Amino acid sequence: MPELPEVETTRRGIAPHVEGREIREVIVRQARLRHAVPDDLAERLVGACMGPLGRRAKYLLMPVDGGAGGTLLCHLGMSGSLRMARLGELPRKHDHVDLVLDDGAILRYHDPRRFGFIDWLDGSVEQDRRLAKLGPEPLSPDFDGQRLYRCSRRRRLAVKPFLMDNGVVVGVGNIYAAEALFLAGIDPRREAGRISRQRYLRLAEAIREVLGAAIHQGGTTLRDFVGGTGEPGYFAQRLNVYGRDGQPCRRCGAELRLVTLGQRASVYCAACQR
Numbered sequence: 001m002p003e004l005p006e007v008e009t010t011r012r013g014i015a016p017h018v019e020g021r022e023i024r025e026v027i028v029r030q031a032r033l034r035h036a037v038p039d040d041l042a043e044r045l046v047g048a049c050m051g052p053l054g055r056r057a058k059y060l061l062m063p064v065d066g067g068a069g070g071t072l073l074c075h076l077g078m079s080g081s082l083r084m085a086r087l088g089e090l091p092r093k094h095d096h097v098d099l100v101l102d103d104g105a106i107l108r109y110h111d112p113r114r115f116g117f118i119d120w121l122d123g124s125v126e127q128d129r130r131l132a133k134l135g136p137e138p139l140s141p142d143f144d145g146q147r148l149y150r151c152s153r154r155r156r157l158a159v160k161p162f163l164m165d166n167g168v169v170v171g172v173g174n175i176y177a178a179e180a181l182f183l184a185g186i187d188p189r190r191e192a193g194r195i196s197r198q199r200y201l202r203l204a205e206a207i208r209e210v211l212g213a214a215i216h217q218g219g220t221t222l223r224d225f226v227g228g229t230g231e232p233g234y235f236a237q238r239l240n241v242y243g244r245d246g247q248p249c250r251r252c253g254a255e256l257r258l259v260t261l262g263q264r265a266s267v268y269c270a271a272c273q274r
Helices: 004-018 041-045 145-152 159-163 174-184 197-216
Strands: 023-028 054-056 059-064 070-075 081-086 095-101 105-110 117-121 257-261 264-268
Touching: 004 054, 004 059, 004 081, 004 095, 004 105, 004 197, 023 041, 041 117, 145 159, 145 197, 159 174, 159 264, 174 197, 174 264
Parallel strands: none
Antiparallel strands: 023 095, 054 059, 059 070, 070 117, 081 105, 095 105, 257 264
């Protein structure tokens, strides 16, 4: 599933090509996504201009007419992507929606599993039910180890699913939670409420470090993710634990172990993470 670094990579990749451009045509080949594409999408968008692109958690925010007219809300689901194409470039299978821009460029939404969506928001983005209760962005000043410590008190669930709770902090999905816990030396099975303040301070730093590195590398391509320019993400080459069960730890050489936490596979090093 595209996580925060993949979505941020997409935003950065398409922003220079779409911001300030007029939308000339909307082509919907498949409207039946996780939520149906609005019937009046073309009516709302044709003739309007794209404003500065934003991101909240794993949602892409694409304001129209500088935000005054409304906002396109896009989620990439399990396997979706947004990339730039040129006029005349034939759509592939699972290319469901095109926004044709005034310079001939096309913003093309691709989603083989159709678990993502494109929706229209009127008014304030912050009031949308999908965004209103989200926690802070992990790379923002609102997030730190003190918050993790406060939110974790009396929580008995394991620390890895705790990190993946979007009410605690957004965008720390399965891959990056596993990698951050490895860097911080914390066993993903430990109860969230039994971890010290000092270790949460280190964990917050590790989360920032891992996400920052992943964004710099263009995200993580495990199967079919591509960024806005069609390039894969290269952070997979730097993964320490995710997807490496049974292999030697890059730090100490011990065999990495696999457990299931919150119905998600979790790989860790029993020697390095305690």
